[in-house]
Amino acid sequence: MRDAYHEELDALRVDMVDLARRVRTAMSRASRALLEGDLAVAEEVIDGDDDVDQMRRDIxxxxxDLIARQQPVASDLRVLTAGLRIVADLERAGDHAVHLAKLARRRYPMTVVPEPLRPVIARMGEAAVGIAGELEEVLATADAARAASMERHDDTMDALHRALLREMLETPWSYGVDTAIDLAYASRYFERYADHLVSAARHVNYQVTGQWTAEVGDLA
Amino acid sequence: MRDAYHEELDALRVDMVDLARRVRTAMSRASRALLEGDLAVAEEVIDGDDDVDQMRRDIxxxxxDLIARQQPVASDLRVLTAGLRIVADLERAGDHAVHLAKLARRRYPMTVVPEPLRPVIARMGEAAVGIAGELEEVLATADAARAASMERHDDTMDALHRALLREMLETPWSYGVDTAIDLAYASRYFERYADHLVSAARHVNYQVTGQWTAEVGDLA
Known part of the structure; x- marks a missing residue:
């Protein structure tokens, strides 16, 4: 039988998966809002951020509380301190979905994305949602190997970010400086969203193995 | 006489002030690198980031370790958990100084900032350095009232950010889309740097008073 401590750890894991799912849904909606100029969907993402913040605080x-009550050492302490980093990364990823939704809202009823750049922005949104879905499974299964393999997504999103900037520089620019600024921000938000999810995956790997897949900060 | 626990708390405070000082110096240098296209100074900022990361991890x-060993409750737990947030904010502020330095390095031997926009960018750099200096004093003195008064700096930097975007839109734009993108990013980095320092000040206020000066996430 599981003791209360391990039951609480299991409950934390379930709630982290739920948090990741919300952050994925937020990105899916934010991408749609950005591409389609859908104000209602943008507002949903923006309004939903309070719940994400509240879930982070609760976890x-x-x-x-567990650290203070259980005085865990070694691997138990590592799981808990890495958990703090995972929920921080999830919340900050969610913030970037909100930033995208706010871009869409500010431009409404126009859309942010000029026609020639729609395909690369759509690919960024799909990549971001895919990364979030993969993180959900990694969190649910504590699969260290799969967590480590998520490192590749830094390259996925960097490549799309560079592709967008390149297309912007190569497109005869008739869309104004304001559109250039908005697109630069949008691209950065997609990229940072992915960065945070890859960072969360790195902390899952660390929870399980005690090893870092890349040079990043560790808590414990 | 102070016991070992309170001596350790004092030592943590000293090290947080030191971390804030490094983050201020990084911004001062990054602004200079950006405005003057000074590659050596940009490299100093970029190379110095490892030390900042290491200090965060150490703190x-x-x-x-203190939470696990001392099982603190109430105000002691609040001081420690808020300390985790403060060092996270400081490190992330430092990251934004590094982003600015990398912009400067990428453009070298050119400079990022067109002549008409130099004054507003210089003001952003000065504001950022000033906010960091104020945070150092707030950390050193644990002055809650002064920490709370730092909220105003969100407005300071937001106003400069909007002023820059407005000037960009009003300036006949002969500087290319690449410069528009770089300036959009630079402005965002200054703004996010300030955000993180204001957030750190909020956590200092919370350490002392147990109250939030604004709606933000709390740990304990």
Whole structure:
């Protein structure tokens, strides 16, 4: 039988998967809002951010409480401190979906994305949603090998980011400086969203193996 | 006489002030690199980031260790968990100084900033350095009232950010889409740098008073 401590750890894991799912849904909607100029969907993403923040706070509070009550050492402490980093990364990924939704809202009823650049922006949205879906499974299964393999997504999104900038520089620019600025921000938000999810995956790998897949900060 | 626990808390505070000082110096140099196209200074900022990351990890490790060993409750737990947020904010502020330095390096031997926009970018750099200096004092003195007053700096930097975007839209644009993109990013980096320092100040206020000066996430 599982003791109360491990039951609480299991509950934390379930809630982290739920948080990741919300952050994925937010990105899916934010991409749609951006491409289609859909104000209602943009508002959903923006309004949903309070729940994401609240879930992060709730999970953090429970983790700190476990550290203080259980005085865990070694691998148990590692799981908990890495958990703090995972929920911080998830929340910050969610913030970037919100930034995209706010771009869409600010431009409404126009859309942010000029026709020639729609395909690359759509690919960025699909990549971001795919990365979030993969992270959900990694969180649910604590699969270290799969978590480590998520490192490749840094390259996926960097390549799309560079492709967008290149297309912007190669497109005869009749869309104004404001559109150039918005697209630069949009591209950055997709990229940072992916960065945070890859960072979260790195912390899952660390929870399981105690090893870093890349040079990043560690808590414990 | 102070016990070992409070001596460790004092040592943590000293190290947080030191971390804030490094993050201020990084911004001062990054602004100079950006405005003057100074490659050597840009490289200093970029190379210095490892030290900042290492200091964050060191402080975090000591805080988690104190939570596990001392099982603090109430205000002691609040001080420690808020400390985790403060060092995370400081490190992320430092990352934005590095982003600015990398922009400068990428454009070298050209400079990022067209002549008409130099004044507003210079003001952003000065504001950012000033905010960091104020945070150092807030950290050193644990002055809650002064920490709360740092909220105003969100407006300071937002106003400069909007001023830059407005000037970009009003300037007949002969500087290319690439310069528009770089300036959009630079402005965002200054703004995010300030955001993180204001967030750190908010956590100092919370350490002392247990109250939030604005709606933000809390750990404990």
């Amino acid at each position: 953090e509070r429970r983790i700190v | 975090e490790r000591r805080i988690v």
